[in-house]
Amino acid sequence: MLATAARLTxxxxxxxxxxxxxxxxxxxxxxxxxxxxxxxxxxxxSAP
Amino acid sequence: xxxxxPLPPEDRALSPHTGWTRAHWEAAADRLLAAxxxxxxxxxxxxxxxxxxxxxxxxxxxxxxxxxxxxxxxAIRVAGADGDDPTGLLERYAAGLDAGTRTxxxxxxxxDGDLTSWGAVTDRGQPMVEAASVAIGLRLTRRWLWDRLDPxxxxxxxxxxxxxxxxxxxxxxxxxxxxxxxxxxxxVGIDTGAANAAIDRGLERIDRWYLGDGWYTDxxxxxxxxxxxxxxxxxxxxxxxxxxxxxxxxxYGGRLHAYLADYSRxxxxxxxPVHQGRSLSYxxxxxxxxxxGALLGTTPLAPGTTRRLASGALRYFLDRGAVDEHGLLTLxxxxxxPPIVQPYSGPAxxxxxxxxxxxxxxxPDHPVWTDPETPxxxxxxxxxxxxxxxxxLVQSTAADGLVRLHNHGSDDQPADGPVADNPLYSRLAHSxxxxxxxxxxDNHFALLLDGEPTERGPITPRGAGRAGAAAWAASxxxxxxxxxxxxxxxxxxxxxxxxxxxxxxxRVHGAAPGTAVREGGWAVTGSAPATAVxxxxxxVTGDDGLxxxxxxxxxxxxxxxxxxxxxxxxxxxxxxxxxxxxxxxP
Numbered sequence: 001m002l003a004t005a006a007r008l009t010x011x012x013x014x015x016x017x018x019x020x021x022x023x024x025x026x027x028x029x030x031x032x033x034x035x036x037x038x039x040x041x042x043x044x045x046s047a048p
Numbered sequence: 049x050x051x052x053x054p055l056p057p058e059d060r061a062l063s064p065h066t067g068w069t070r071a072h073w074e075a076a077a078d079r080l081l082a083a084x085x086x087x088x089x090x091x092x093x094x095x096x097x098x099x100x101x102x103x104x105x106x107x108x109x110x111x112x113x114x115x116x117x118x119x120x121x122x123a124i125r126v127a128g129a130d131g132d133d134p135t136g137l138l139e140r141y142a143a144g145l146d147a148g149t150r151t152x153x154x155x156x157x158x159x160d161g162d163l164t165s166w167g168a169v170t171d172r173g174q175p176m177v178e179a180a181s182v183a184i185g186l187r188l189t190r191r192w193l194w195d196r197l198d199p200x201x202x203x204x205x206x207x208x209x210x211x212x213x214x215x216x217x218x219x220x221x222x223x224x225x226x227x228x229x230x231x232x233x234x235x236v237g238i239d240t241g242a243a244n245a246a247i248d249r250g251l252e253r254i255d256r257w258y259l260g261d262g263w264y265t266d267x268x269x270x271x272x273x274x275x276x277x278x279x280x281x282x283x284x285x286x287x288x289x290x291x292x293x294x295x296x297x298x299x300y301g302g303r304l305h306a307y308l309a310d311y312s313r314x315x316x317x318x319x320x321p322v323h324q325g326r327s328l329s330y331x332x333x334x335x336x337x338x339x340x341g342a343l344l345g346t347t348p349l350a351p352g353t354t355r356r357l358a359s360g361a362l363r364y365f366l367d368r369g370a371v372d373e374h375g376l377l378t379l380x381x382x383x384x385x386p387p388i389v390q391p392y393s394g395p396a397x398x399x400x401x402x403x404x405x406x407x408x409x410x411x412p413d414h415p416v417w418t419d420p421e422t423p424x425x426x427x428x429x430x431x432x433x434x435x436x437x438x439x440x441l442v443q444s445t446a447a448d449g450l451v452r453l454h455n456h457g458s459d460d461q462p463a464d465g466p467v468a469d470n471p472l473y474s475r476l477a478h479s480x481x482x483x484x485x486x487x488x489x490d491n492h493f494a495l496l497l498d499g500e501p502t503e504r505g506p507i508t509p510r511g512a513g514r515a516g517a518a519a520w521a522a523s524x525x526x527x528x529x530x531x532x533x534x535x536x537x538x539x540x541x542x543x544x545x546x547x548x549x550x551x552x553x554x555r556v557h558g559a560a561p562g563t564a565v566r567e568g569g570w571a572v573t574g575s576a577p578a579t580a581v582x583x584x585x586x587x588v589t590g591d592d593g594l595x596x597x598x599x600x601x602x603x604x605x606x607x608x609x610x611x612x613x614x615x616x617x618x619x620x621x622x623x624x625x626x627x628x629x630x631x632x633x634p
Contacts, residue, residue, distance in 0.1 A: 002554045002603035004627050008479060008570040009548045010448035010594045019585065023551060023601045030553055032518070034546045040518040045510040045540050047557050048524045 001025050052375055053079040053366060063421045066319065066359040070408070070417045076362065077125045077405050081137065083375030084118050084399075091147030092140045093164040097376060099395030105167075105174035106156030110394035112166050115144050116178035116185075117399030123185035128408030131192045138193045141185070146201045149208040169211035172218050174392070179212040180225035180283070181402075183232035187290055188409070194236065206238040213242040220267025221279040223253040231287045247287070254280055261437040262306030270507060272438040272458035273325025273473070277337035278403055281307055285340040286406075301346030308341045309348045310435055312357060313442045316480035317427040317449020319360025323617065324453060324478035326460070326470070328388050329379045329398045331365045332358075336403035342416045343409060351415035352422035358407055360424065370398075377401060381483070381617035388472065388483075388617055426451050432519035432545050439509030441521035443545040451480045454543040454550070456523035457509040466528060469503040476543065476552065481594055481618065482570050488612035488624035490571035493541060493554050495527050495534070496564040496628075502527035502534065510540065518546040534559070551601070567627045569598030571612050573619030579609045586625035598625035605629040 016035035058067030094111030227250025230243035288296035321334035335358035341347030369383035377398035439457015471484035494501030512521035574590030584600035609623035
């Protein structure tokens with residue numbers, strides 16, 4: 001399993017550092033803590 | 049950047065976002081038409097624009113393209129002015145129609161000295177495409193042009209057009225060219241049986257390609273691109289409007305309504321449409337479906353938003369070099385850019401953009417022209433929009449007005465076997481401010497075999513949806529190397545977005561343990577980019593403050609910024625952030 005964080009922006013305002021983004025991966029799920037501290041939890045698609 | 053088309057002063061009261069009004073559209077149309085005038089051949093039958101190479105169809109076809117695509121613009125301009133034609137546009141195009149259809153020929157070049165004849169319409173031949181533009185032009189201007197032609201010319205021109213009803217199109221949006229010719233010929237009573245059959249065939253064919261929610265694929269299993277707007281929606285909508293057919297308006301207008309709700313999210317605050325798919329030299333043809341929705345009365349957009357988006361697109365390109373010093377549209381995105389030019393494109397191909405002027409058919413007192421401009425979706429609020437039908441995920445941020453399109457569903461791969469990846473389709477993401485760089489492998493996940501990256505090949509969408517304030521889309525593919533699938537290897541990919549940020553997760557099944565992998569981030573452009581690489585984190589800042597970052601979160605061993613020779617359609621070469629790692633294995 002591999003995970004990256006990416007960002008493309010031209011925002012004139014500073015954004016929270018991408019370094020503050022964190023993920024926790026299991027075989028079936030990804031839990032994301034975004035730089036603004038909100039969280040997302042998703043099931044990973046199974047192999048076809 | 050100033051452009052060479054003199055235009056009226058801005059009106060920031062009526063158009064606070066673009067400054068442009070109907071007068072700007074009229075002036076732009078007039079200037080574009082005046083600029084091609086010196087390149088008209090004898091009797092105005094062929095318009096032979098200068099270029100470094102002909103299209104694969106030859107110079108005669110290119111000259112017909114010059115006639116047909118600019119005739120479409122002239123027709124919209126004159127019809128939109130209720131027949132007012134002070135420079136005699138229609139007289140010249142009528143003369144060209146007369147001369148061009150006298151002796152249709154199979155001769156591809158102009159070396160035989162025949163400088164007026166149009167090419168015959170053949171199976172899958174380019175003249176079929178151009179016949180559609182001629183037919184729309186004639187339909188729009190019928191009162192002032194067709195109805196005043198000598199019957200012998202009508203008969204000859206009708207016979208030339210009718211060839212399109214009996215020839216085989218390419219199996220994609222081309223079915224709408226006989227459809228469009230049929231719409232005109234049925235109206236004027238020429239070959240009506242075949243004309244009506246062509247209409248039915250065209251609609252039946254695109255119905256097969258309807259994916260739902262307003263989205264089509266363009267013939268191939270998953271070829272989703274700008275042809276949705278400037279062909280698959282445009283032609284049926286225009287026919288429904290011109291035929292005043294309530295049933296067609298309900299059916300195809302309903303689909304267009306759904307499409308525009310999503311499509312309007314694909315325009316940047318700068319006015320740029322998303323840079324994805326083929327025929328990008330058609331540029332502000334991207335405005336055509338916006339106007340078509342207003343024309344048909346089937347749009348979810350406020351009139352002021354329709355104009356803001358359409359004028360934004362026109363101005364975006366005219367301000368950035370789309371027109372050369374002679375006032376001619378070039379083959380490229382901003383200015384000329386050969387890597388995005390298909391072999392079927394010739395010097396006049398960019399005039400497909402004429403469809404973008406469709407709004408001029410709406411009268412000057414229509415709200416699309418009189419209402420103040422209102423903001424586009426991308427500049428209103430941050431938004432993440434999953435689009436399950438195309439397998440896309442749209443992410444826009446209001447602070448910069450930037451739109452990112454995460455791709456888990458469009459590959460342009462033929463049904464009868466994969467071909468090499470086209471980076472304008474195969475990337476994990478596209479945007480309104482970046483273009484792909486083939487060498488850098490931006491926005492591409494690959495296994496590295498003997499140092500060579502695998503291709504994505506056909507994409508299988510695995511869904512798209514919301515997860516709280518975030519949204520996601522997923523897909524799987526079988527990586528390809530040296531023209532063949534890697535036996536037993538599958539990559540499942542998931543993109544999750546929130547605000548300006550994205551997380552990309554890849555699971556590799558079936559690869560040999562230790563197989564190296566690589567993922568690229570966004571490739572920005574810049575003549576003096578600022579690059580910072582620290583551990584697992586690479587950042588590059590290019591022109592206009594556009595900033596790209598890629599950070600390894602799990603499974604990667606290094607991040608770096610790699611050279612991107614050749615640059616992109618947006619500018620000179622930048623480095624591109626990239627992560628590399630040995631694969632964790634099957």
